[in-house]
Amino acid sequence: MAAAERQGRGSGKIPAEIVIYANNRTGLLADISKIFTERKLDLRSINSRTSKREKASIAMSFDIGSKEELNSLITKIRQIDSVLDVERTTG
Numbered sequence: 001m002a003a004a005e006r007q008g009r010g011s012g013k014i015p016a017e018i019v020i021y022a023n024n025r026t027g028l029l030a031d032i033s034k035i036f037t038e039r040k041l042d043l044r045s046i047n048s049r050t051s052k053r054e055k056a057s058i059a060m061s062f063d064i065g066s067k068e069e070l071n072s073l074i075t076k077i078r079q080i081d082s083v084l085d086v087e088r089t090t091g
Contacts (some may be wrong), residue, residue: 013063015044016070016091023082024056031080032058039073055084064091 022028029048036043047059064070074086 013065014067014091015061016064017059017061017089018074018077018091019087019089020056020058020060020077020083021085021087022056022058022080023084024050024054025082028056028080028082029058032060032077035073035076035080036060036062039069041073059089061090067091 020032041062041064044061044063045059046061048056049058050056064073070088070091074088077083077086
């Protein structure tokens with residue numbers, strides 16, 4: 001992989017991945033997506049699973065401008081109703 005690809009395909013952005021743990025509910029994914037839309041962040045991938053106990057695990061990868069921006073995003077996601085935790089796996 002070329003250095004430009006590692007840096008978010010030449011955009012000056014860094015690749016990041018988070019996993020969101022939450023109690024599943026209608027509209028959860030829409031609430032999370034709204035934050036990405038408001039911040040003009042494009043998702044590269046998303047994988048969502050729900051356990052038999054209605055616990056959702058949502059892995060999301062995207063490019064972001066800085067660690068500070070990523071920390072701000074995580075703080076905002078943690079404020080969503082029913083989100084239990086957000087884990088940064090890359091970035």
